[in-house]
Amino acid sequence: MTNDRPVRVRFAPSPTGMLHIGGARTALFNWAFARSNGGKFILRIEDTDTERNSDESLQSILESMKWLGLDWDEGPQAEGDFGPYYQSQRVDMYQAAIEKGMGEGWLYRCFATADELESQREEARSNKVNWQHDARWRELSANESQAKADAGDAFVIRFRVPVGECVVIKDHIRGEVKFASDEVEDWVAVRSNGMPTYNFVCAIDDSEMQISHVIRGEEHLVNTPKQVMLCQALDMPVPDFAHVPLILGSDGKKLSKRTGDTALGDYIKSGHPDDALFNFLCLLGFAIDDKTTVFSRDELLQNFELKKISKGGALFDTDKLNWICGEYIRNTSVDDLCTAVAPFMVAAGYQLAPELLAKLVTALQPRANLYSHFSEQAAGLVSEVTYDEKAKKELSKEGVLQYLELVAAQLQDGEWPPTDFFDLVKQIASDNEVGVGKVMKPLRCALTGALGGPELADVLNILGREQSISRLAKAGQLV
């Protein structure tokens, strides 16, 4: 079943938008397959849709790939022997194939207009009949066809699908998948504007670039017989395939904007650690074994196999993504976290000295799942304090003022940061014959404005002596 060609795989996005989360996973599987087999990973840009291409999209796709750590051996910004890697620059090759096909008769001109076809389809729909392509032009003689073309009649070029054949696709995830050629229409290979279509160029490029395994989304499975038949017509090698299951939204349908962010860039912006997202994407339709959930890139490469990819679609579970992001954050050194978090602090408008950032990161590390959580939770600590309703209520309880004053008095002198802060609070509590919480809670509210948050000792350390004392005083006035 496996072909014995050197492993060459490709990811082939079209620059018509941001990198989709499903595309990112497909790219990741391609990358993993190449890297775990000593093969090459090629990035090819499918820019045949001149109407919708944009350089902005291309740049953002390249950036997203790099962010995920998916480096490519050949493609844009990388030399290779099989270029160019932009389809728009490969038209000469396609032209040669078109001429060959016209000469050998497996391509033919179809003079039906788009409007004609659309109304035929409409009619088929309303009659609840299966649409079949308009075969009127299939048997037109070469001379007549040429004459009409010379007369200036508009046409597309279709692929003449052989009758009565069975196309077998070798798929490393699904086994052999069979299609009857009679179920495949005479698809459009060249548009009326002369630009070849996806199925045409994709198959030719995969062959020309000596792609050994085409790993792509399951939505392409039905295109595969078209591409295989084209390779056969051109007498070019047919790659092996691996059609990976779709990523589904919470509605169970193909992931779309309706059910959450679909672009990788959105997840970058919202502060997801790259390694965590990488790990999570792998988990959607793949497992190393029956136990391992969190793993590194190296562990993946040591264990990656196409046949381990599952066949069914996977729902995108943001709960699990959140959890795994937290796992990574908790396992990252404070130094590295500071580097990762710094841009988010700047974006939130905080200019923090490195020592202060480190203190903050240390205190917040156990309760953050995203880099952006650090800047969000830093709010009351490095900027003006605001008291939420619960905090105000807590501060209004009886006896609070004296506790705040007692603590403030203790903080006035002595070591900073206080090494025995907790003991100090316990002492005050027992002196007043109340539980520790009676003192701790209002103290926390006075210092942070909220009932929850990091260790108070950390909070003091972040705030500094002066700020701590002034907050106690300020809260005291509220009481």
Add this chain to the structure above:
RNA sequence: GGCCCCAUCGUCUAGUCUGGCCUAGGACACCAGGUUUUCAUCCUGGCAACAGGGGUUCGAAUCCCCUUGGGGUCACCA
């Protein structure tokens, strides 16, 4: 609707190819305890699945068939 793909806890999955080690394992979520000044982290425990029906077999989550369910696709998009 035609064609194609798929089907194990609510979710992601291990086990399926190569039937018996499966009383079906892990993780997320959820619930309950514990640690903790709070929240979080952390620890312990719990809940929870082989879609249904027929075969084959000494034995089926695993092989075969049917049904049901879900998804993809049916463009001069990719």
